[in-house]
Amino acid sequence: MAQERAFYADTGINGFAGWFGKVAPYHVDNLYFMSKEDMAYFGMRNLHVRPDYLATDLSKYLKHDRRTIRLLSVDRAVTNSSDPRWQGKAPAP
Structure with a gap:
């Protein structure tokens, strides 16, 4: 963890980013991008x-298991409230 x-x-x-x-x-079961x-x-x-x-053809990954990979669009309002440490903004570059 350290x-x-x-x-x-x-x-x-x-x-x-790795688990939201x-x-x-x-509620993604496996992978997302x-x-x-x-x-x-x-x-x-x-x-x-x-x-x-963003138009990547995922069919070869999804043909055996529809839960394999998903494209997520981040809902910032939900994401900000889900992690109290987030404070509504991305870290500075």
């Missing part, structure tokens, strides 16, 4: 994604 805290502190990423999709209202803007909201900076990243 290594995880150190990682997030060193990178400036809010660790909530598991709680209400999302976000837009570049939503990742930036959690402090992930200097990302390079394909122009068609």
Whole structure:
């Protein structure tokens, strides 16, 4: 746990990014991914994604288990209230 805290502190990423999709209202069973803007909201900076990243064909992952992976759009009002440490803003870059 200490290594995880150190990682997030060193990178400036809010660790909530790694598990917010598991709680209400999302309830993701397995994996999820976000837009570049939503990742930036959690402090992930200097990302390079394909122009068609959000249109990634997930069918090969979903054909055996529909719960395998989901694209989440972050509801900031819900996310801010779900983690009291969050304080409604992403960490400074």
